[in-house]
Amino acid sequence: MWLPLVVLAVLCGCENKRDSSDLAGQWQLLEWRDASGKTVGTKEDGIYYRFQLSLLQLEFSYYCKYVETPDSLILQGAYKNRYNTDTPVAFSEFAHFGIPEDGRFGIDALNDDNLVLSGKSGVLRFRRY
Numbered sequence: 001m002w003l004p005l006v007v008l009a010v011l012c013g014c015e016n017k018r019d020s021s022d023l024a025g026q027w028q029l030l031e032w033r034d035a036s037g038k039t040v041g042t043k044e045d046g047i048y049y050r051f052q053l054s055l056l057q058l059e060f061s062y063y064c065k066y067v068e069t070p071d072s073l074i075l076q077g078a079y080k081n082r083y084n085t086d087t088p089v090a091f092s093e094f095a096h097f098g099i100p101e102d103g104r105f106g107i108d109a110l111n112d113d114n115l116v117l118s119g120k121s122g123v124l125r126f127r128r129y
Contacts (some may be wrong), residue, residue, distance in 0.1 A: 021068055022110050023051040027126035032098050034122040040098070041124075047097055048129065049115075058097045068107075073117060075103030098124045
């Protein structure tokens with residue numbers, strides 16, 4: 001009778017609590033508009049941001065280190081992993097993902113379901129996926 005409760009308590013106690021950020025998880029781009037309001041991207045473009053601990057992953061071979069503040073997201077390094085080698089690259093190589101060249105976003109909205117980022121590349125609206 002006590003065994004199921006003990007197993008449940010052990011499993012709950014093992015949960016990884018190191019990543020308590022609201023950004024943690026996968027986000028699907030719904031809409032990307034440039035500074036003039038023109039649509040640059042939509043969900044049909046298949047752009048996903050994956051946040052885990054202090055890394056932002058884009059596709060399988062691109063990632064960035066980042067720092068989150070209450071109102072901004074600051075990328076600190078951009079890398080491309082090819083042939084199991086991490087190669088530093090400029091943020092300009094990430095432009096097709098909506099990443100601004102300065103690697104800085106304002107966080108306009110962040111909750112359980114929605115994320116809105118703004119930067120020199122425009123405004124990017126995501127949903128949790």
